[in-house]
Amino acid sequence: xxxxxxxxxxxxxxxxxxxxAGDEKGENSLAGxxxxxxxxxxxxxxxxxxxxxxxxNGWKGHLLSPSQTDQKIPLSLIDYHDRDLNLAAEIIxxxxxxxxxxxxxxxxxxWTQGGFTVPLDLDFSEExxxxxxxxTPKPPFPYVTEEVSFPxxxxxxxxxxxxxxxxxxxxxxxxxxxxxxxxxQDRDETIAGHKPFAVIADYLTRRGIAVLRYDDRGVxxxxxTFEYGxxxxxxxDAWAAVEYLxxxxxxxxxxxxxxxxxxxxxxAPIVAAKREGIAFLVLLAGPGLRGDQTLLTxxxxxxxxxxxxxxxxQLSQQFSKAVYELLTQPNPDLSRVQELGEKFEEEARKLxxxxxxxxxxxxxxxxxxxxxxxxxWFSNFLAIDPAEYLRQVTCPVLALNGKKDLQVIADLQLPxxxxxxxxxxxxxxxxxxLNHLFQKAETGLPGEYAAIDETISPTVLKIIGDWIESLW
Numbered sequence: 524x525x526x527x528x529x530x531x532x533x534x535x536x537x538x539x540x541x542x543x544a545g546d547e548k549g550e551n552s553l554a555g556x557x558x559x560x561x562x563x564x565x566x567x568x569x570x571x572x573x574x575x576x577x578x579x580n581g582w583k584g585h586l587l588s589p590s591q592t593d594q595k596i597p598l599s600l601i602d603y604h605d606r607d608l609n610l611a612a613e614i615i616x617x618x619x620x621x622x623x624x625x626x627x628x629x630x631x632x633x634w635t636q637g638g639f640t641v642p643l644d645l646d647f648s649e650e651x652x653x654x655x656x657x658x659t660p661k662p663p664f665p666y667v668t669e670e671v672s673f674p675x676x677x678x679x680x681x682x683x684x685x686x687x688x689x690x691x692x693x694x695x696x697x698x699x700x701x702x703x704x705x706x707x708q709d710r711d712e713t714i715a716g717h718k719p720f721a722v723i724a725d726y727l728t729r730r731g732i733a734v735l736r737y738d739d740r741g742v743x744x745x746x747x748t749f750e751y752g753x754x755x756x757x758x759x760d761a762w763a764a765v766e767y768l769x770x771x772x773x774x775x776x777x778x779x780x781x782x783x784x785x786x787x788x789x790x791a792p793i794v795a796a797k798r799e800g801i802a803f804l805v806l807l808a809g810p811g812l813r814g815d816q817t818l819l820t821x822x823x824x825x826x827x828x829x830x831x832x833x834x835x836x837q838l839s840q841q842f843s844k845a846v847y848e849l850l851t852q853p854n855p856d857l858s859r860v861q862e863l864g865e866k867f868e869e870e871a872r873k874l875x876x877x878x879x880x881x882x883x884x885x886x887x888x889x890x891x892x893x894x895x896x897x898x899x900w901f902s903n904f905l906a907i908d909p910a911e912y913l914r915q916v917t918c919p920v921l922a923l924n925g926k927k928d929l930q931v932i933a934d935l936q937l938p939x940x941x942x943x944x945x946x947x948x949x950x951x952x953x954x955x956x957l958n959h960l961f962q963k964a965e966t967g968l969p970g971e972y973a974a975i976d977e978t979i980s981p982t983v984l985k986i987i988g989d990w991i992e993s994l995w
Contacts, residue, residue: 553623554575556571556572556648556649557573557574557646558570558652559644560643561643562641568588569590571587571589571648572584572598572619573585581601582601582603584597584601585598586598586610589716591974596615597612598611599611599613606624608620619635619643620632621645628646629645629647630644630645632645658717658722659718659722660724664728665729668686670683671686671735672744674763675759675762676763677759678759678760680740680741680746680747681746681747682760683738683744684710684735684738685710685724686735686768687724687728687734688728689728689733692731694775695772695778696731697733697775697991697994697995698768698778698779698780699734699735699779699805700737700761700764700765700779701735701783701784702757702761702782704786704787705900707742708739709742710743711736719960719961720784726984727988730992733768739760751898752899752900753903754786754789754900754904755903758793758794761781761783762794765779765781765800765801776800777802778802778995779800779801780805782805783805783806784809785809785931786810787807788806789810791809792909795912795917795918796911802919802994803919803991804920805923806922806923806940807923807924808930808936809936810931810936811913811935811937811938811941812908812936813905813906814904814905814906817931817936818847819840819843821931824929824932825968825969826839828929834874835871835874838870838874842863842864842866842867846896847905850896850901851902860897909939910939913940914944917945919994920948920951921950922949922952923954923961923983924936924937925956925958925959925967926955926957929967931959934953937953957983960978961980961983962977
């Protein structure tokens with residue numbers, strides 16, 4: 524589950540960059556991709572700016588820090604005259620001032636953020652930035668990949684995805700639908716340059732299992748609006764995927780299962796409880812506790828691991844509890860959420876803590892977090908108890924979690940899942956050294972995801988493949 528929480532720490536540690544590609548390069552053209560390295564605190568942080576024309580004699584762009592995050596941070600200011608360039612990313616309190624060289628291929632300048640100014644030289648790149656992750660599958664593939672689309676009559680949207688299956692199967696195949704975690708996700712569940720669903724689909728298809736992965740509603744080629752969707756709405760999209768697979772002659776309709784990651788690990792049991800005919804479930808870092816408990820334990824674990832001072836962590840937990848209690852009441856007064864946010868910031872500024880340096884940049888970030896908190900998804904997620912649905916699951920279940928997962932805590936969530944599942948064919952395992960993405964990790968912090976080359980542990984892939992094959 525992407526980090527959906529309001530913790531002061533970690534909201535401001537994105538010195539990132541990635542901006543959009545442009546037109547033909549010339550001496551005075553700013554459009555294109557610019558790459559550099561920020562050296563600070565003994566670390567080198569690669570940054571990439573991609574800038575393009577806004578069609579109105581101006582510029583637009585965003586930035587990304589590939590080693591820290593895959594989040595594209597919009598540039599709030601791009602001012603370029605006579606080779607002098609000023610950029611600002613208000614959301615992280617960062618800015619760049621520089622001058623383009625006469626060649627038009629380099630910009631020499633400085634990056635300023637959090638009271639510090641460091642040199643930053645940018646060089647033009649012919650190609651837009653792209654991650655090189657060794658596990659990302661590359662064609663040609665020894666199996667069929669087919670672009671597909673299918674309707675969700677309940678959501679009144681059309682979902683687009685990729686169906687992969689072995690060539691010339693002797694008999695109808697078992698199949699699995701992949702369900703993404705929270706936040707708008709593409710069919711590969713792309714995060715921090717990693718494409719875990721593409722890796723899982725490739726591995727399982729090579730083992731003779733058909734795989735359907737699809738763009739979330741409103742993402743990629745899928746229609747509909749993600750912004751107003753809830754977990755229950757997304758469950759109808761997953762069921763629509765199952766219904767589509769039943770129409771395919773290559774697929775055995777009695778052997779269709781669901782694999783969900785993070786929030787997808789909540790959606791899968793909801794579908795299995797509400798609909799008949801799901802053959803198996805694979806829950807990867809799925810929650811077993813109610814939504815509000817999951818987010819509180821998540822924010823506490825991340826805050827502690829990030830070194831948040833105890834007084835700030837306690838204040839953040841108190842604030843989060845107050846917001847969650849408000850939002851889980853019938854017909855909550857959403858204006859109170861804003862009041863609570865203002866009170867939190869006021870109280871935080873009274874603390875004698877190094878964390879207060881962060882609050883200088885907190886304003887616009889708090890505003891963004893407030894919008895997320897007030898979304899239909901958030902209040903719905905807080906009140907969902909996975910046990911209600913897990914108790915109704917009758918098919919075999921494989922539940923895995925990494926012991927270094929700081930977003931869905933294995934020691935809390937897996938026992939809850941195991942206690943709720945009926946007796947029967949179930950396997951529940953906590954795996955050492957793995958984080959929320961099932962990468963081998965040092966700390967488990969979300970900021971580490973982008974810095975790790977591994978997309979998903981081969982051990983996890985083998986466990987999933989062996990378990991599914993063992994069902995028949």
